Structures are given as C-alpha cells and as structure tokens.
Amino acid sequence: MSSLIPLKTSKREMALPSTSVPMSPFPLHLLPSSDPPYKLLQNHPSLSLLSKCRTVQTLKQVHSHIIKTGLHHTQFALSKLIEFCALSPFGDLPYALLLFESIDEPNQVIWNTMIRGFSLSSSPGLALEFYVKMIWSGIVPNSYTFPFVLKSCAKTASTQEGRQIHGQVLKLGLDSDAFVHTSLINMYAQNGELANARLVFDKSHLRDAVSYTALITGYVLIGYMENARKLFDEIPMRDVVSWNAMIAGYAQTGQREEALAFFEEMIRANVVPNESTLVSVLSACAQSGSLELGKWVRSWINEHGLGSNLHLANALIDMYSKCGYLDTAFDLFEGLQQRDVISWNVMIGGYTHRSYYKEALGLFRRMLRSNIEPSDVTFLSVLPACATLGALDLGKWIHAYIDKNFQNSTNVSLWTSLIDMYAKCGSIEAAQQVFNGMEHKNLASWNAMISGLAMHGVADKALELFSQMTGGGLKPDDITFVGVLSACTHAGLLGLGRQYFSSMVQDYAISPDLQHYGCMVNLLGRAGLFDEAEALIQNMEMKPDGAIWGSLLGACRVHKRVELGESVAQRLFELEPENPGPYVLLSNIYAGAGRWDDVARIRTLLNNKGMRKVPGCSSIEVDSVVHEFLVSDKVHPRCKEIYDMLNEVDTLLDKAGFVPDTSEVIRDMDEEWKEGALSHHSEKLAIAFGLISTKPGTTIRIVKNLRVCGNCHSATKLISKIFNREIIARDRNRFHHFKDGFCSCKDYW
DNA sequence: GTAGGGTTAG
16 A cells, blocks of 8 residues: 555646637636636636536536636636536536546646545545545645545545555644644544544644544544543533534433433533434434423424424434334324435334334335335345245345345345344245355344244254354354254253353353243253253342243143143233233143143133233235235135135145144134134134145245144144145244155254 | 535434
8 A cells, every 4th residue: 555645746747728719708718728817717607507506417508608608728617617516415426527537637626626526425435546646646635635535534444544644644744734633533533543543632732622523423433432521521612513422422322311411411501402413312312212302302493493404304203203103203204395215214114113014114115116215224124024024025125136236235234134034034045145145244143143043943053153153253142142042942952052051151251131041941841850940940130021931831831730830820920910821821731631621710711801812813925915814814805715725725634644633722712712723723824825826836934923833733744745835934933844744843842 | 716624313
C-alpha cells in the first residue's frame, strides 16, 4: 500500500488556453480559458437552474444549456455541474464521472468534489482510488481533500490506509485544521482504534463540541458508555449533536432508561431536540415499551411541524408496533404520503416481533407488488416468519433473490437467517449448503447450524460441528450449549449429555439456565432416572418453570409412573393454572394405565374450569400457499377429495396390518374430540392434502403446533412406505423424517 | 474566487 499512495508536491503545469469558439448569447467563450470573473459566473442563470433539478432528465437539459451558452469551457461551471451530479440526492454519480473524464486538467476543487461524491456513495472505497489518482496527476491535496478521504477510510474500515493518510496530513501540516483534525479522530474511532483517536485528540488544542463528539462516538461504538459519559461531561460547549450521540449510544447499548433520562435532561437544559434526537428517543421507547413517552414525543413532533418527516414517521411506526399497538402502527403506515424501504421494514418487523407471521408475509408480498426493492433488513424480518410458518417456497425464493442481489453482502446475519429458515422448514441439507458456502461465519452462524442439526435429530453431525467450532478457537456460548444438549436429548445420548453439561460449567464457565436444565431433565427422565432428575431440579439455582416439570411429566407418561406423574402434574396445575397441557398429559397417563375413571375425572375438571385442549393445527405449503388444518377440519375447498384420500389411506393402512394405538386418546373428552380422534388428526389431513395436491414422489413437509401423537407417528411411517413418499414433519419439539416405513427419530421423541 | 468535521429508525 505504501507505494499506492504517492505524495508529489511539485506544482502542475498551467492549463493551456482553449481554442474553440462556440456560438453563445453569453460571450463567456471569448474569454481566455482561465475562468472569467467569479461574480459573473456565480449568478449565471444556467447554473442557478441546477439547484431546481429533480430528475436526471432535467439535469441533462441543464447540461446542454450550459454547453449552448459556452459555460462548459469554464472549470467553474463544470465544477458546479459535477458537484450537483455527485452530491445531490437528485444527482447521478456515474454522470459526474463521465463529465469528470471529459475534462482535460481538472482543478483541485473538481477532484475534491469527485472524492467527496465517492465517499458518500455506496462504494466509498473509490474515493481512496481517486485520491491516489489525483496525487499522481500532480494535484496536492488540501484541507478539503482529507475530510472526504478519511471519511472513506472510516466507512471502508481501511485502517492501514488511514494511518498512511494521517502521515501525509502531518507532512503537509494540515493537522491544525479543525476539519481535518476531527476527521482523523473520527477515522480512528470508527475503525475501533480508540487509542489513536485519543492520541490525536489529546495532542491538539483544537477541542470543540464536534471533535469531542467524534471521540465520544468511538467509545459508543465499542460500548464504552462510561468513557463516553466522562468526555461528555468535559465538553465546554455541548451542542445538540453531542446530546444526540449520548442518547443514541445509550439506546443502542440497550440502556433505555439512561437514554430517556438524558433526553429529559437535555430538554431541561433548553437544548432543542432535532430529528436525530427524536429518532433515538423513539427507538429507546420502542425497546423499553415506554408508550407514554412515545406519545409525548409524537405530540411534540406534531406541535413542531415535523409530522410529515419520514424518518420520524418510521420511528413512530416502530415505537407503536414494539409497544404492542400494531393497529395504530398500521394506521400510521397506511396514512403515509410516501413510504421508503424502511417504512416497510419497520412495519414487517413489527409483525414478526409480535409473532404475527402471516401478516408479515402478507405485507412483504404487498411490498414486492408495489415494486419496492427489499433490503437485507427486510429479509431479517421475513425469513424468521418463513421459518416459523414453514414457508419453504417463499424462503427459497428469497434465497435466490439474495444470491442474485446480495451476493457480496458482508451481513453475516443474512446468511445465518437463511440457515435457520431452511433448518426450520425441514430442509437441513439446504441449511448445511448455505453454512458451508459462508466465507465469514460468526458464533450465531455456528449456533444456527448446530441447533438445526439438533432439531433434525442429527446428533452426530451437531456434535462434530461443535468440536470443529471449538477446535477453530471459537468460544461457545449458552445458546451453543442449548443446541448441543438438545442434540443429545433428541438422540437419547445420556452419557454425552452429562459430559457436555459438566464441560459447559467447568470448561466454559457458563452457568446453566432453564433450557439447559430442561434438556438434562428430559434426558434423565426419558432414561427412567427419576431420582437423579428430581435431584437436579432440587439443586437448580432458579425456580423450575413449566417446561421443566412438563418434560418430567412427559417422562412419567413414557415410563407409566402414575403416582409421580400425579405429584408433578399437581405442581404444574399450581404453576400454570390456565394451561390445559398438564391435564391432558395426566389423563394420558391414566389412560395408559387403564384408569378410565380418573380420565373422566380429569375431563370433568377441565370442563369445570372452562379449559379446552389447544387444538392441533398442521400446515402444509403447496405452490407457495400455506394451507392450515385443524382436527376434523371441513373448511378446505378441496375437503371432499381430502376425506376421500383419508379413507383410502385408512383402508391401505388397515390392509398393511396397521393397528391403531388408542392409549393416548382422551376418550369421551367430548363429542368433537371423539369424532376427530385418530383418523382425523390435523397432521393426517395435511398429509392427505399433500398426497392429492403434489406429484407422486414429491417430499411432503408439514408443520404441527403440538407434538405428533404416537398413533399418527406409526401411521405416518407406514404411509411413507405405502405411498413411496418422504414425509418431513416438524412438531412442537423437533423434526421427523419419515421414509420407507421408518422415522429419523428412531421412535424416540 | 466554489466546498469540508461529529448524532439518526429496522
């Protein structure tokens, strides 16, 4: 790199006078090529037209006008034209470049303008390239050049180049310029080199609110809010941006209360907030659910005539949706005069955040129909919705879109979301492919892949990945161990589970949380080691939750431990009085023991409490449309065909010698359940629909909200063989891959 | 003789 950025200090040759003499009503061309008097040019009508341009079309018209009047022979006019093209939101950087290349010997201002344009563009690295070219062409950079070049170094994380440019600043003695000085601090701060930023700051007497704030922002970036706070207290003259940096810093580091307290103090100090302030404050409100303050900010915005500000409208939509007021958020959204991609993103993200996944996908489809380009952030909200709903087709479409338009994205979360989506939609191979193709993986990427393999019951691969990851020097976190332990749980690997659990505590100093204990209780309970499971629960640092007792209760069902089941269920009744699950599970335990009187007693209990079993619901995506089925559902448009297929399935199952296992049915629960029992379970309806609506041999993927029942599990194994179909089912806990009469869970789930 | 630094929602 050292040879790439030369610094010539020799003076360039004078430009030759122009020889062409075009016709013009404004006889500027008669003047020599060194520009005519500044005043004459500054107020030239063609140039004042520029500021009125709103499209590239009119821009080109103004350009031709400039040519007609002969103004294009002056560097001043060209520089104004380039300035507009390179910097205005209505400009066109490639056009600026074209203009630039048509100039024989661009002057310093023109070079600086091009560098600035690039530094603000989506490829700020080009600013640095232009800077090098400028020096090679013999132009000496000045105090205007460096802020732009340093900005580009900050944006492209070019630390090496930044240091070199710092050297050149010193050589030219420009470090005493306030703008250059702050830009240096900012460059180091943005590149995480706080020591260097501090050095530049400390060595100089140039300390204004701007340079303080640049340094503060550096500390904010690495989450050192205390250092930021210290500096803030030192600033002799704080301005609104200094306050904003602190408020944004607290909001971004999750210290919402601090952010809001700073805002209130700012108001008390009579500093008038601006758009940035309010955006950060609304973000803090959104995070902490402070609807009241959010409403106050909204009225402040309206009182100050900022109601039509799009940034603020977007922040308000976000605030309302995160506070749970999705309807209000949507009314804001619908009422907007204009929406940008962020408006769509916050609204879609709001739906996902509040678990309204179907609404999120619906709005995403509307966004595409409205010809709005989605961004990577859009997909970070849409992919989890696909994952939850099992919308694999849409997920695949998004993957293709990302491959086409975000191929070079350095957003690791984007690819990680794809892994998660594929894993949760049942396509663990595709998840693995995305994972393998990732050049840069972070902890979350490994976690997503390990948990994905775990939920598919591919324990050996999950554990292999874990050793690969730790072998590569990456430190696992609590989430990694949830994946690892659940891999052991789903495969019934008790010994290994124990080993990983103690390794987590001893080798990685991670204290187990409820999820880790849940895995261990599950493993121990399923192995019939009830004493050990209970001892573990007794020794937990925290109060066991419903999931822990629930998993023990599940084990009681498997091992037919009626008495223990009764006492565990009792705890659950107290812990989660509104949850019908434990009642259903206990009645299953009674049913398994043939204690029908007790089954009836539970039924009465449930009825008296007005509780109902959560209805089983299965969905299947066919041609990008998600179809949902409840138990005994008769509302699907192809209902008749589905039930015909169901009859055929039952006949074939019967022929194959299938004996329904009724031990888990809650007998006589009520008429509705009786009718729906077994044959009309929602997963069977979804499978039947899959059989009639997809080509023979196509894999059928279904998603169920509850655990698959034993009877359906046995039936589905046989269906996969009879119809020669691979059936991939996601239940509440894990995946089952049914093929040739077998299931990947090896009947352990 | 044109211009320039620090804060902003998902």
